[in-house]
Amino acid sequence: YLLLWGWGVMNSTALREAQATGYPRDKMMGIWWAGAEPDVKDVAEGAKGYSALTLQHGAEPNSKVVKDMLDLVYAKGQGAGPKNEVGQVLYMRGLLSAMLGVEGVRKAQERYGKGKVMTGEQVRWGLENLSLDQKTLDAMGFAGVMRPVQTSCLDHMGSSWVRVHTWNGSKWEFNSDWYQADEKVLRPMVMLASGKYAEEKKLKPRTPEECKL
Template identity: 45%
Template sequence: MKFSLRNTIVMGAAVTGLLAGGVAAAQEQYIGLPSYRVGPFGSNGASLFGGWIDYMQMINERDGGVNGVKLTWEECETEYNNARGVECYERQKNRGATGNSAFQPLSTGIAYSVLDRVAQDKIPMVTIGYGRTDAADGRVFPWVFPMITTYWSQASAIINYIGSKEGGNDKLRGKKIALLYHDSAYGKESHAVLQRLAERYGYQLTMIPVASPGNEQQAQWLQIRQLRPDYTILWGWGVMNPTALRTAARTGYPREKIVGVWWSGSEEDTIPAGDAAKGYVAAGFNPAGTGFPVIQAIQEHVYASNRGNMEDRSRVGSVLYNRGVVHGIIYVEAIRTAQEKFGKGKPLTGEQMRWGFENLRIDDARLSALGATGFMPQLNITCADHEGAGVVKFQQWDGAKWNVVSDWVSGDRQLVRGMIEESAAAYAAEKGITPRDCSKEM
């Protein structure tokens, strides 16, 4: 397999400061991007990686990199395929002067596939809003960072949101909730916590799988029509989401009663569904919009000089594009944090980047300085807690755009953290891992 999008690779190399005629290169931080721009999820990947690349390009253009270290990147096309994701990991891990400084596949399946490898190779894996939930216990998973919000936190927050619509979680007893999920590692991540919450609150949970990619759902929606659930949680990805909304409309199921996860809450999900998406609600850890100073800075320093990664500029400011920018912010801020300890102006190794992620603090003051107030939640990563936020907002599609309809909503933090520690302890026992003593990591 070869690297995808040669023009993007060339651009990534160009911004490192390499010039014709043998002029010495500036210090550079290599970033391998295991992207997907083709296949059934290619449209989603184009927005995610486009936003991430544009943010890094802006940092290079506006700031000259991070303390003089230019960011350079290469894309490797995975097609959202686990085997190809592993191949990209192996291809990129030794690239650059210090090797690949982090691995971020934006795929739960690929994240599972390289889980053991990143620990052996000492390369941090960052899984923002996806991946293995119990990896939030940094004592057992020191090399994995499921930052901002895990799937279990999100599922619990969705139940809290549904409970608020019913007048309190105690009113969920006897209610019917269907989970329409992508039949993959990603889709199954929510099962444990939703079942635990069903036991607590007394709702009837029916879990209905949809085979990937999800463009055939007649049987599933016939089951939902017969079940007549009070709410349906849509845990989809790619083409599965607009297909679900269109099929729901044909069967007469109200879209206001469908609550999607953050990978089911983008313009790529609603616009193809047309009028069938109106009223649909989904979770998210970043809003859409171009009014944020950080997006305006990208437009000024990148798109004004025609150096943007998105061929369709109208997608700048979309949910998934902005989520890619969130990835860029977190990566760059981890570099800044690590440089404070290991030396400014120097490229970082994977081990040094791991320290940067594990000591990452993004408070309201820093969000303001980044032009990202309201763009993402505050983040506080520690040795034991690699999640750091655990909150989402809910947004509703009005037929043309997403509108935020809640403040930050948390799940049941005590329950979710207990489940994380329980699951992580079982994994440690199975693998013969001795959990870290975080009191010695201070």
């Protein structure tokens, strides 16, 4: 397999070269940076068979959150960005980022006072204590779009699951279930690298007790 690591024009160029040289696109795999519409749409049929990892679903026209964006925002002329991009991979990634930010503030307000303006430290606490289970995600319209997320002071990522989707020439299609990273392998590497960085920069890592504010 040929692994694509970058994003945007670099990937479309690589796919064009693969088409020109006859390199099979189904032997090319991209990480999540390399698995959105801008990476493949200009190559179209030439990119057919190319796969990439994705952290969340894109191109979900039947999901409630996409319908809500079209009906409650774009139908009123209040949409930002092209309407035809609603539901695409990068649009959904931005939408999820906004949702997580809002939920971080909401979580902080549950602890420090509803309706109050939160400080940066308080919002950080909220973002470090998210607990979005499937029922909560479904209620917000994100059913089938992403997996539950639970963060902590020691785990800002909250989830380590991905799926594989494949470009069919005009859109992405999922062809796998969710895969989870092997934390037994990755976690020690992360802790070693972060510990080395903290030592070099003379930073004191926070303890779980210090995360409670």
